[in-house]
Amino acid sequence: MTIWKVKLTQEAHEDFKRLDGSQKKAVLKQLVKLERNPAYGKPLGKKTGIDLTGFYKLYAHNKKIRIVYTLEQAVIKVIAIDKREDMEVYRIAAKRLKDRRPD
Numbered sequence: 001m002t003i004w005k006v007k008l009t010q011e012a013h014e015d016f017k018r019l020d021g022s023q024k025k026a027v028l029k030q031l032v033k034l035e036r037n038p039a040y041g042k043p044l045g046k047k048t049g050i051d052l053t054g055f056y057k058l059y060a061h062n063k064k065i066r067i068v069y070t071l072e073q074a075v076i077k078v079i080a081i082d083k084r085e086d087m088e089v090y091r092i093a094a095k096r097l098k099d100r101r102p103d
Contacts, residue, residue, distance in 0.1 A: 003035050005035070023064075039056075041067070079097065080093040
């Protein structure tokens with residue numbers, strides 16, 4: 001069985017640092033599951049003007065926290081970790097991706 005490596009972007013690392021202790025524990029538990037099965041999350045697509053096709057979401061902390069990630073070779077790249085409220089985590093992820101891509 002292949003073990004994937006989880007890497008957080010700098011922004012996702014900052015997101016993680018802002019979580020409280022119980023939230024961090026729940027997120028870490030989910031990230032460990034991802035290392036064994038990168039398809040553990042659910043695919044994202046285009047919804048309400050936010051296009052995250054090719055990315056996945058994973059729930060943590062009783063579905064209050066979302067983890068947005070993509071698969072790059074044998075690396076699980078976490079883009080954003082934030083609360084579920086009003087799809088904010090998806091807007092944050094889309095903005096980060098747009099800021100990184102040259103036009």
